[in-house]
Amino acid sequence: MIVVLSMAVALWGLGAVLRIPRKARLYMVGLLYVAVLFVQVALPFGHPLRMATGESAALWILIGVSAAVAVLYGKVVQGLKARAEAREQAEHVPVVRSEKFSGTELERYARHIVLREIGGPGQKALRDAKLLVIGAGGLGAPALQYLAAAGVGTIGVIDDDVVENANLQRQVIHRDEDIGLPKVFSAQKAMMAQNPYAEVRPYHRRLTDAIAEELFAEYDLVLDGTDNFETRYLANRVAVASGTPLISGALAQWEGQISVFDPANGAPCYQCIFPEAPADGLAPSCSEAGVIGPLPGVIGAMMAVEAIKLITGAGQPLRGELLIYDALWGETRKIALKRRVDCPICGSGVPG
Numbered sequence: 115m116i117v118v119l120s121m122a123v124a125l126w127g128l129g130a131v132l133r134i135p136r137k138a139r140l141y142m143v144g145l146l147y148v149a150v151l152f153v154q155v156a157l158p159f160g161h162p163l164r165m166a167t168g169e170s171a172a173l174w175i176l177i178g179v180s181a182a183v184a185v186l187y188g189k190v191v192q193g194l195k196a197r198a199e200a201r202e203q204a205e206h207v208p209v210v211r212s213e214k215f216s217g218t219e220l221e222r223y224a225r226h227i228v229l230r231e232i233g234g235p236g237q238k239a240l241r242d243a244k245l246l247v248i249g250a251g252g253l254g255a256p257a258l259q260y261l262a263a264a265g266v267g268t269i270g271v272i273d274d275d276v277v278e279n280a281n282l283q284r285q286v287i288h289r290d291e292d293i294g295l296p297k298v299f300s301a302q303k304a305m306m307a308q309n310p311y312a313e314v315r316p317y318h319r320r321l322t323d324a325i326a327e328e329l330f331a332e333y334d335l336v337l338d339g340t341d342n343f344e345t346r347y348l349a350n351r352v353a354v355a356s357g358t359p360l361i362s363g364a365l366a367q368w369e370g371q372i373s374v375f376d377p378a379n380g381a382p383c384y385q386c387i388f389p390e391a392p393a394d395g396l397a398p399s400c401s402e403a404g405v406i407g408p409l410p411g412v413i414g415a416m417m418a419v420e421a422i423k424l425i426t427g428a429g430q431p432l433r434g435e436l437l438i439y440d441a442l443w444g445e446t447r448k449i450a451l452k453r454r455v456d457c458p459i460c461g462s463g464v465p466g
Contacts, residue, residue, distance in 0.1 A: 253339030256414030
């Protein structure tokens with residue numbers, strides 16, 4: 115056993131000298147443990163190699179179980195610490211905003227203020243605006259980052275998911291250290307670090323019929339970055355009923371699309387264009403079909419641009435238009451959209 119322990123120490127020390135990452139060194143020691151355990155189990159009692167590595171497999175099994183318990187305990191402690199930090203972050207008091215912009219804010223938003231289409235009044239409109247983003251994943255991540263950076267005063271984010279390793283290929287608002295943390299708290303942490311003048315309201319829950327109407331009533335504009343049709347249709351119904359503009363983005367492998375659904379201003383709603391959800395298998399999710407990493411950043415940033423245009427009155431938002439971006443071939447195209455008279459959500463036959 116002393117020989118094995120000496121080998122483990124030597125491997126660890128050599129890895130440290132060579133600056134091998136700690137995780138890789140743990141794998142090396144783990145492989146040594148597996149090899150020793152295999153020797154103890156596979157070779158007959160009394161074999162020289164088995165005698166040299168401790169004689170009994172029971173002791174090594176006990177060591178392995180103890181190590182596994184220690185690692186599990188560490189993970190639990192790390193998770194509890196992350197949740198505690200997230201709770202503290204959720205209770206973080208943002209910088210108090212006065213009626214006038216401070217010198218720091220004027221410097222921060224200077225590139226907006228010099229834009230003729232935005233100027234001081236537009237930047238103030240951004241500061242006074244309240245936006246809700248549904249989903250803190252691929253589309254929500256860049257949209258949230260740019261909205262916070264742009265100086266939007268109040269940003270709500272609702273998502274019931276937690277950060278996973280597979281998210282980090284494209285959901286750039288989250289970090290490796292955030293794995294296991296609810297996405298809304300991870301996003302809030304990043305947004306507040308970027309712009310403490312923003313108020314971020316995290317809702318760690320799924321958007322449902324029970325809360326949607328009351329939640330939407332608190333916001334001027336909604337961005338839908340979800341990846342399931344049930345939530346998309348729900349968001350559309352409530353947005354139409356409340357007269358709230360809905361910016362919707364979608365992704366599929368190399369292609370993204372975005373539109374502003376706003377029947378209160380003559381544009382169609384989401385269900386006008388997509389009367390019903392596609393059959394199973396016809397519209398696979400990103401986890402099933404894959405998605406190129408930067409694509410959510412392109413479409414999510416476009417969603418943030420549309421939000422800024424709607425708030426400030428700049429330019430022409432994508433009302434009544436669907437913009438499609440093909441990343442594989444570097445092409446964009448627009449499709450004109452029209453309201454459907456028979457739409458069950460916003461058609462002429464709908465009461466009210």
